[in-house]
Amino acid sequence: xxxxxxxxxxxxxxxxxxxxxxxxxxxxxxxxxxxxxxxxxxxxxxxxxxxxxxxxxxxxxxxxxxxxxxxxxxxxxxxxxxxxxxxxxxxxxxxxxxxxxxxxxxxxxxxxxxxxxxxxxxxxxxxxxxxxxxxxxxxxxxxxxxxxxxxxxxx
Ligand SMILES: CC(C)(COP(=O)(O)OP(=O)(O)OC[C@H]1O[C@@H](n2cnc3c(N)ncnc32)[C@H](O)[C@@H]1OP(=O)(O)O)[C@@H](O)C(=O)NCCC(=O)NCCS
Numbered sequence: 379x380x381x382x383x384x385x386x387x388x389x390x391x392x393x394x395x396x397x398x399x400x401x402x403x404x405x406x407x408x409x410x411x412x413x414x415x416x417x418x419x420x421x422x423x424x425x426x427x428x429x430x431x432x433x434x435x436x437x438x439x440x441x442x443x444x445x446x447x448x449x450x451x452x453x454x455x456x457x458x459x460x461x462x463x464x465x466x467x468x469x470x471x472x473x474x475x476x477x478x479x480x481x482x483x484x485x486x487x488x489x490x491x492x493x494x495x496x497x498x499x500x501x502x503x504x505x506x507x508x509x510x511x512x513x514x515x516x517x518x519x520x521x522x523x524x525x526x527x528x529x530x531x532x533x
Contacts, residue, residue, distance in 0.1 A: 412430075457493060
């Protein structure tokens with residue numbers, strides 16, 4: 379059974395051990411970095427604090443991927459930002475990324491305070507661009523830290 383589970387004292391090491399292909403490393407932070415970052419969130423002047431929540435993607439008891447969502451209900455333009463999505467190199471192309479996306483969108487949709495969500499990706503990341511476009515994200519034309527910003531309106 380596919381499942382998304384929070385990062386805890388029991389599973390953070392197995393999730394930190396997941397990795398992408400060598401040629402994909404510049405597309406995504408390591409899970410260890412993301413787990414560290416999630417302890418603090420980020421304060422953006424003029425926007426306020428973004429809270430971050432990291433999760434593992436599991437196929438039964440097997441960890442296969444990682445994702446991290448963030449929230450800032452006070453933000454004007456989008457109140458959710460999908461910060462990370464990765465599937466371990468051994469398990470890519472089997473639908474786990476799509477499962478993670480569905481789970482994140484479901485979670486955001488069920489929260490009435492989230493009107494729109496965003497994410498960003500390296501313009502050369504064809505897999506990510508195709509995946510996000512399938513879920514309705516559209517590029518705004520803006521670049522954030524060298525990545526293309528894409529938005530999805532939820533309500
Ligand atoms: C992007 C990523 C999370 C996709 O996860 P995945 O489990 O391999 O993807 P899925 O099997 O669920 O495929 C979902 C869709 O993504 C797209 N996709 C996946 N791999 C692709 C590839 N190599 N080229 C083009 N499209 C691809 C397809 O549209 C696919 O849908 P389809 O099966 O209907 O054709 C995974 O490739 C990954 O971890 N990449 C490295 C890290 C990364 O780039 N993360 C995103 C940072 S913004």
